[in-house]
Amino acid sequence: xxxxxxxxxxxxxxxxxxxxxxxxxxxxxxxxxxxxxxxxxxxxxxxxxxxxxxxxxxxxxxxxxxxxxxxxxxxxxxxxxxxxxxxxxxxxxxxxxxxxxxxxxxxxxxxxxxxxxxxxxxxxxxxxxxxxxxxxxxxxxxxxxxxxxxxxxxxxxxxxxxxxxxxxxxxxxxxxxxxxxxxxxxxxxxxxxxxxxxxxxxxxxxxxxxxxxxxxxxxxxxxxxxxxxxxxxxxxxxxxxxxxxxxxxxxxxxxxxxxxxxxxxxxxxxxxxxxxxxxxxxxxxxxxxxxxxxxxxxxxxxxxxxxxxxxxxxxxxxxxxxxxxxxxxxxxxxxxxxxxxxxxxxxxxxxxxxxxxxxxxxxxxxxxxxxxxxxxxxxxxxxxxxxxxxxxxxxxxxxxxxxxxxxxxxxxxxxxxxxxxxxxxxxxxxxxxxxxxxxxxxxxxxxxxxxxxxxxxxxxxxxxxxxxxxxxxxxxxxxxxxxxxxxxxxxx
Ligand code: FRU
Numbered sequence: 237x238x239x240x241x242x243x244x245x246x247x248x249x250x251x252x253x254x255x256x257x258x259x260x261x262x263x264x265x266x267x268x269x270x271x272x273x274x275x276x277x278x279x280x281x282x283x284x285x286x287x288x289x290x291x292x293x294x295x296x297x298x299x300x301x302x303x304x305x306x307x308x309x310x311x312x313x314x315x316x317x318x319x320x321x322x323x324x325x326x327x328x329x330x331x332x333x334x335x336x337x338x339x340x341x342x343x344x345x346x347x348x349x350x351x352x353x354x355x356x357x358x359x360x361x362x363x364x365x366x367x368x369x370x371x372x373x374x375x376x377x378x379x380x381x382x383x384x385x386x387x388x389x390x391x392x393x394x395x396x397x398x399x400x401x402x403x404x405x406x407x408x409x410x411x412x413x414x415x416x417x418x419x420x421x422x423x424x425x426x427x428x429x430x431x432x433x434x435x436x437x438x439x440x441x442x443x444x445x446x447x448x449x450x451x452x453x454x455x456x457x458x459x460x461x462x463x464x465x466x467x468x469x470x471x472x473x474x475x476x477x478x479x480x481x482x483x484x485x486x487x488x489x490x491x492x493x494x495x496x497x498x499x500x501x502x503x504x505x506x507x508x509x510x511x512x513x514x515x516x517x518x519x520x521x522x523x524x525x526x527x528x529x530x531x532x533x534x535x536x537x538x539x540x541x542x543x544x545x546x547x548x549x550x551x552x553x554x555x556x557x558x559x560x561x562x563x564x565x566x567x568x569x570x571x572x573x574x575x576x577x578x579x580x581x582x583x584x585x586x587x588x589x590x591x592x593x594x595x596x597x598x599x600x601x602x603x604x605x606x607x608x609x610x611x612x613x614x615x616x617x618x619x620x621x622x623x624x625x626x627x628x629x630x631x632x633x634x635x636x637x638x639x640x641x642x643x644x645x646x647x648x649x650x651x652x653x654x655x656x657x658x659x660x661x662x663x664x665x666x667x668x669x670x671x672x673x674x675x676x677x678x679x680x681x682x683x684x685x686x687x688x689x690x691x692x693x694x695x696x697x698x699x700x701x702x703x704x705x706x707x708x709x710x711x712x713x714x715x716x717x718x719x720x721x722x723x724x725x726x727x728x
Contacts, residue, residue: 237371241321244301248292248318249726253544260673261598262311262573262720263530264549266290266303271547272536273397273452273513274527275302276336279520280344280369283308286527287319287346288549289333295539295546300330302348306369306727309569310525310552311720314727319346319365319372326350326361326379333452333513334362335400337407337430344369345430347409349396350379359383360395362411364431370727377431381411385425385435389416397452398425399515409433410453412466415441420450422466424495437495440464446478446485446502447471452513455497458524459557461488464497465505465526467513476637476658477504482512482533486562501560507657508679508688509640510535511550524555525567530676530689535651540693550689551671551678563684566600566671574600574716581712584608588704594715597699599672601715605631607664612707619670619677620645620692621700627692629679633664638681638688646693660685671718 237245252267259265269292276287283306290303302320305313320331327350334348343366350363361379365372383392394414401408407427415421419442427433442450447468454465464487471483484506487499505514506528514528528550536546553564578593594601597620605615616630628641639656647653659666659681669680678689703711 238323240323244318509690565684604712606710615705620694622698625698
């Protein structure tokens, strides 16, 4: 093991907090330091591994390592020692995002981007490390995919984020690259052994339609279609669906015989404030599960006083397709941690109301909101309330939108705190599922037609929940505490 990797492993073992209540109850963090994109989200030997972009020494982005954790049920995680450090010549300036796959011989192969800054510029290439689920050896043949494989006129600097999978005895990987028109391309590669790769196609091109450079692609089959997911840099806001800056998108379509992807519909992937760079895996029972970095780059640049970590993952989400939309719902495994059910059926609310038993910070709550004779024009759910703090979720059925407002949620800086997004109401009726954790809220509309996540930093005792509307509204509520004991142990 190199000195750099040993140093990272020693540091995290020493600095991950003993008191786990300082960490989110079930949203993965690095425990210490900084994390961004999920990497290598894949089954391995009957468990699910997740690596992540990681800088253990500070709560800000630095030379990228790969941190490592695993889970059996997507909710309880065990930390494993850091997997990669930027300790080779070809990745000395960072081990950027990538994927993982189980090899037929039982080893695990990581494919990641090596970043090397030379006097003549920055170079990104794709590299392999192979290991046993804990320790990984970088391959002698690295880098295994270089600029030579790129289409003419492509950038050698923006060429990254390989997502690998295996199908019919062949390894495949999709990467992003800045094509000759200066905007993002997704490239498809193939390999017999995971080490020698050929470019199979330019799978899909941005052509300046969606932002500039793309990042973190993923391609998978779902419900009879092919789905391409990627993140977008420098998106320009369009209607309420796309906001400025770092967005993420999905395209539902099909691959042709030339291995080119044709999109039939394209949409923004998430509606919240904090979500980027998602990755998926096929679970052992066939479900397609997605996890995203629950953080916007723009808001990540601040330091949160008293927090020893920066960056969280979303709850893993089950994906399905319906009517040309990608639906996202929390993994069903979460339900096993529900406790202390409190339910209200068809109560009428207008004035600001708090209800016995409905409060807390680590919970799973389902709300059904139905108009009475007059269609309300706004209904607000305030969470994390107390001592002048609150986070508001407001429904506007007449406009067909939902507004998130976390202006009073404990942030030390004035980053973006407000987002409004289109949501599916049915004559003013709507079903919401809200997951709260110590430092976040994730909202799912209907069967997951919309999903919206945001990080929050309210003080510990701000745990009130209230409801208010501008006309009488009928509300049914089912609320559970989430009790997840012994999370974040170091794997033995
Ligand atoms: C996306 C990203 C990736 C890159 C990584 C670096 O958030 O910019 O494109 O591999 O983060 O940490």
